[in-house]
Amino acid sequence: MPAKNGKQFVDRINLAKPSVWFRGEQIDGRISDHSAFRGLMSTQAELYDMQVQPDYQDRLTYVSPTTGDPVGLSFMQPKTKEDLEKRRQMMMLWGEKHHGLLGRSPDYMNTGLMAFYTAAELLGEKEPRFADHLRKYYEYCRENDISLSHAFVQPHASRYDELLEDGSIESCAAQIVEENKDGIVVSGAFLLATQGVTTDEILVYPPASSYMLEEDNPRTFAFAVPNNLPGIRWICRESLSAGESAYDYPLSSRFDEMDTLVLFDHVLVPWERVFVLGSDRLSMRLFSESGFHTHCAHQVLCRYISKMEFTLGIILYMAESLDRGSLPATVEKVSEVIVHLETLKSLLLASEAGAAPDRFGSMLPDRKPLWTANVIFPKIYPRMMEMIQILGASGIIMIPSELDFNGEAKLDMDKYLRGSGVDAFSKTALFRLAWDLSSSSFGGRQTLYERFFFGDSSVVVSRLYQSYTDKEIYIGKVKAFLGQKDE
Amino acid sequence: MPAKNGKQFVDRINLAKPSVWFRGEQIDGRISDHSAFRGLMSTQAELYDMQVQPDYQDRLTYVSPTTGDPVGLSFMQPKTKEDLEKRRQMMMLWGEKHHGLLGRSPDYMNTGLMAFYTAAELLGEKEPRFADHLRKYYEYCRENDISLSHAFVQPHASRYDELLEDGSIESCAAQIVEENKDGIVVSGAFLLATQGVTTDEILVYPPASSYMLEEDNPRTFAFAVPNNLPGIRWICRESLSAGESAYDYPLSSRFDEMDTLVLFDHVLVPWERVFVLGSDRLSMRLFSESGFHTHCAHQVLCRYISKMEFTLGIILYMAESLDRGSLPATVEKVSEVIVHLETLKSLLLASEAGAAPDRFGSMLPDRKPLWTANVIFPKIYPRMMEMIQILGASGIIMIPSELDFNGEAKLDMDKYLRGSGVDAFSKTALFRLAWDLSSSSFGGRQTLYERFFFGDSSVVVSRLYQSYTDKEIYIGKVKAFLGQKDE
């Protein structure tokens, strides 16, 4: 199947019937019918439908080098700056559709897998077959428009051993409990597989530490499996979808990407799905040399921009409806959003302008502006939400529902809740949107999620710092100024 | 009835049967049975029950000067520093019970009414009967433990007139539509009467501008009425109580104070409940000369401290359960909370140490430290919530429910989700609490509410600045240093 449409996406997920647990009970029927998934899946189906719509198909797909079919453009390895531009346009198209609210818009994992694929040869240094596995898996995903979640963080408890009563020590860290002719058998738990249940497969790998390890950990592994393999169990968090009404819950009813705890209990991972085994250093090199974080950051920056544009629009519309657009305090706040938006846009542009080919033939965007964006967005996003709260004030607290506009009080509502140049029903819709983004449980999770998208701040900052190769240049300029020799 | 207990509180609210609208429908049965009010009312009943418990009664009540009955201590006018201390102990007792989560803990409005009462003579300058009304009303409330909400903000739409098709102009600002022998007839709408439905009466008055008006507005009024008078209709916002489980929703299940839009449609307010009529200046003077904002700020600062202690406890417990208490990054964050807590405590202490009698015989706390607290809390509270998010990270996102611990996955949950020195069930309870405070819809509303508790930041700041009488002293010191004459 080439680039799929919405129905195909939904059908495949429903067919898989993974073992999903929600509030203590296993989900029985079709996932797409469940209140915790329905809205999200319908939103994602819209994205996939765009792939087959004449208006968008050209921009969202490209011709498969193996089958000639149109396949998802985010799978495409960029080889020229024009390719990067095409990729960006594709990602902005989807980003503008979901307004940056989907951290796991399919192009994110597609991009990550593409990055790994370009550097597959590295894996062959250990055993040639691993490189082969990865290449074939990438092709399989591309040609079948397989969607992915991923997992690499283990629960906190995995970090310490437990002393059992009989004196033995038990670790709950994920591990290979058996290795046989069919594959490896894995047990353990991983945190926060976002959309694990609404994607086809899951990619599991070790965390991308920023330093090279001294010795390989023989227990290291990386693999990908369908989300319904025997022994895999998905535990859902609290659903943040507050209801069906798109008026009352404009975001949570459509964009709540379920996060899951995924439990592996003696799961047999077939050999052809194993990419790394017992080699931390190779795994680390795969990350750094494939440009994984760079390619992904290119996609993410497109998403950030969509979200910032949406936020700016909300804030401007609020100010207008409150007739406050010209107050200095508003100008100051709105300008802060503009500043952030223009900064993000400039960083994106700079990342492409400074792109250069890597040794795998990829046109790699300049990581300096991209990783700069990764440092600043987690700080400015919460600040933007604060702006919405400060501007909206009681208008964000006192939010009546759609039903109130149908009830007996309708006339009063219309009279008392209207805004400047906007009727009460529309203004309330706007403020419910502002609430859902800035102050609802859905909004709370979005803020938290953005804070940690690429790791906690020390990780993100260190990634930028360690890779910043111009450090010596700037020290050299100072030495020159001081008339000191640069050794 | 003297100081009431929980059952009396609930019964009276249920008996009143005000006209309450929730999601477009009128609430029919007992308010205390409704999911949007049940938890809150039960929490408040616990507060009232303390008033009759031997352990607490002495600290929560005092002997009524008219009846000799024990009545709520927050009604007591402080005449000495010891009185202030008693009031503070009373307010801390309740504050520690609700952890500062109830902005409309009954002592807040009791205190406000008490402040007005002490300066009632002012109202007599216009017409002696108004002073009398206020004094009697205060006494009525104190002796019957009447609980109050209040309202003074009108919807944004009240600020501009609408040009009707027939050329006439309509304003939807609240107004007296008739004045007759029984009282005044009022129409209009007021925003954000928090707990309007779960208190007995509502006090309505003009906003306390910080400047004196040139001319009186003949339409000005202030009054108090039961919440069930004919013509009063209450429109509820979205309920933020996410469910019944105290494990899953430790805060929203118990502390969601409903905010309402209250509509007055030709409501007859009897004369004996009218306190101000057509005199903005008297109204303003009532605020400033009665020390309303000072007395209230004393109560609020107690609440702030309770909330900050609770927040500090949560953060410390999280750090402990993650085994991170000794990391410099944690030390820095926790110390920020400690700094804020110690600051708030010192400001409270200073407000009492610097108290002085006013001309109405009240021992008025020093407003300088109190209003300082009012400036800083709206800034530090959101920052504390940010701390919780940063410290909790994925632990606040991946929150399974109570039911998950009863289900088939219980053993895995216990194994993988345990913390350092704490079992999985307890740790999850803690992180759900952290979530509910920092990131749920309930938490979002708390943050917003605290931002604007005493008005937006420019109002709060201006209140401090305008009243800061030491300005000339400090200018004088600089002039002295420079050898300049101080005129």
Next chain:
Amino acid sequence: MPAKNGKQFVDRINLAKPSVWFRGEQIDGRISDHSAFRGLMSTQAELYDMQVQPDYQDRLTYVSPTTGDPVGLSFMQPKTKEDLEKRRQMMMLWGEKHHGLLGRSPDYMNTGLMAFYTAAELLGEKEPRFADHLRKYYEYCRENDISLSHAFVQPHASRYDELLEDGSIESCAAQIVEENKDGIVVSGAFLLATQGVTTDEILVYPPASSYMLEEDNPRTFAFAVPNNLPGIRWICRESLSAGESAYDYPLSSRFDEMDTLVLFDHVLVPWERVFVLGSDRLSMRLFSESGFHTHCAHQVLCRYISKMEFTLGIILYMAESLDRGSLPATVEKVSEVIVHLETLKSLLLASEAGAAPDRFGSMLPDRKPLWTANVIFPKIYPRMMEMIQILGASGIIMIPSELDFNGEAKLDMDKYLRGSGVDAFSKTALFRLAWDLSSSSFGGRQTLYERFFFGDSSVVVSRLYQSYTDKEIYIGKVKAFLGQKDE
């Protein structure tokens, strides 16, 4: 004279002999010999010398369209993106030479004059001769490499009138006291003509308000005059050049741009030097339609980048010499500087990528990223200075002098003050540089100057906000999301 060299620059300044007052006394001899000007002039001479050096000449000059001589490239009107790039390279060359420390590097005013010149036809709307004056003046400056200061802010006292004892009212606002056949006679005072004494001429014009005036002020004027016209008197501020030693005062000994109060006492401005007379609206339009703030911001952003690179180099070198480069606290601080540098670079790139021709044939850089830079730099620069202080700590306080390394204590100094991988003399040089930038009187003035370079923050923010033409687009996206019609 085509593009001048350093000696020509110095000679012309010395020859002019303007009336300069320093600490209550008139400067008598050659300005270039005076301790308050010597270092700066020598630094500027180095810039001008580059114009005639084979290594740089091609990049710093272009062929005059009228004479064929090489003239300063910053005078060149950009007509293509390549022209913008050439201008940027020119400005970066000088910027890297003075490390962004010269706010009045000659290319700044050259650029401003060029911008005005491109829109000269506007001035002709009132009287054709004014357009002509401006064009000729521009050409005169370009062909003779005239350097300029400018002034538009009047002292605070100009804003209020003084009631004299005889009952008459006196204003000290600048004004035309006479208009005769030779020109206009001007009296008044202007603030902060930076480098007024070390440039050839001064350009005086009304402040560029961001709003259009209702009516023209008949007293408005704009003109340019040599700095030595009779009646002009320059009052210098405190000199911040702390001494001659480039080791002890690496910055203040070379980069202190003297600010002056310039007094006009019945100064006759010849007609051919008058550009605006009695027409505020034309003056405002000249600013906005010529792209003055945009062209200038392009130059200034180059300067910002040079300064940020220098700052980053200093901070990195300090961290290295203290052996702290790998501490998380250092990584965090240094990364903040990197983030700012990468942001500024991306904004510059974006301004050129988004350039578009204006109606005067200029290729106008995109003002959105440029004015974004104007908003952020005044905030980040002081923060960077804070970083230097925090990183340097006592090393910035305990700064011995060059002479101490020649004295009896030399051996001890060498032993105790050495750094990690750097000898004591070099390390002390570095920390004196850090001191001079972040903590000396020179540094204090730099920080202040950067805070207000393009006006106070409300002006800069408003300039961005008012001109941001995409506002409706973003509101439209939100309305589309909400299914609301966009009118």
Next chain:
Amino acid sequence: MPAKNGKQFVDRINLAKPSVWFRGEQIDGRISDHSAFRGLMSTQAELYDMQVQPDYQDRLTYVSPTTGDPVGLSFMQPKTKEDLEKRRQMMMLWGEKHHGLLGRSPDYMNTGLMAFYTAAELLGEKEPRFADHLRKYYEYCRENDISLSHAFVQPHASRYDELLEDGSIESCAAQIVEENKDGIVVSGAFLLATQGVTTDEILVYPPASSYMLEEDNPRTFAFAVPNNLPGIRWICRESLSAGESAYDYPLSSRFDEMDTLVLFDHVLVPWERVFVLGSDRLSMRLFSESGFHTHCAHQVLCRYISKMEFTLGIILYMAESLDRGSLPATVEKVSEVIVHLETLKSLLLASEAGAAPDRFGSMLPDRKPLWTANVIFPKIYPRMMEMIQILGASGIIMIPSELDFNGEAKLDMDKYLRGSGVDAFSKTALFRLAWDLSSSSFGGRQTLYERFFFGDSSVVVSRLYQSYTDKEIYIGKVKAFLGQKDE
């Protein structure tokens, strides 16, 4: 000699003739005549003169328990809350005299020595004579009004060893090179002995780490010596006193406390001046158990308050002179200063209200509010300086000198530089003061100094965190709320 006067202070310093090096040369004549010390010493003399003035003597001295003479009150061990109040009044008196600008106002070290003295018995645990030395030294200082500097930080270079060419390893860490019957012979260097040359003696001790060492360092020592012992050499930093004129340099001409690098080259410290030898743990315990940082923080908080009052006065006076007191932007800024001042005052009050006796009979202020002040002041002080810059803007840059007001331009100066309600000469004096505090080299050093007064931020924060004994209480409250058992 009991509490000394100014002349006695100056004479003793001059008589000592320590070996002081300034800009590579040894100071020859009287220190009080040297431009780098004259202003400061004259300011200090004024402080000492207050000790013998009838207006102040009672508040600045107390009756010596041994001689009956009046001795400096800051030497007094507080045994009651009234003593604390007396100490505070004494410290505020001096603080208001020097406006908090003297970090080494004599009461600081007097207080530190007093704290050590109260716990002298600890030192006896190792050898009884050390306790005795300390007690006698304290008494000697108190009875003779000896002023002290102190040093405990060694240069960065002391942390690493140097490999010499002959293969041996050399450390430049301070060390005892010999121990003989007369005392210990010490070599090494210490940083930043502020006022080392303008006090009588120097106290040298190991840094107060916040953790207990595993093993004692046999090289540890603590002692006090006169500043003129053979082998001691003082290297001065740059002098920041910019000139003699109190008009032009209102602060630097009077308050520049010289910082020094003090070199010990085989200095013989007599046994009776040795307090600690080879016992890190005792030294650490002396700090923590004597309440050194608590007693000192009490003095420092008084100083902070004086400085904040002075800053508030400057800012208010500036706003007034610019006629901007009523602008919202000004109200916001000024209120921030008020908030900080009120906070500091409340913390001081709370520290005394919460004081409790320690086991050495001292009434120890509550360290929680004091150490809170230590965390916040280094952050707010630089922010206050920023406020001054933002409010003052060009008025802080364009500062003419006293001489300009005597020169030919006087009339113009008077006309153009006057402020709102203040003449030009007085306004300029004010803005020069604002400059000297916020933006001069003197101001830069003050800002840096305050940032690090009690150590870098991680040290100060950790001191608060580690000592915060209420942590378990707050965790307990959360556990109680969650129904969890507190073990």
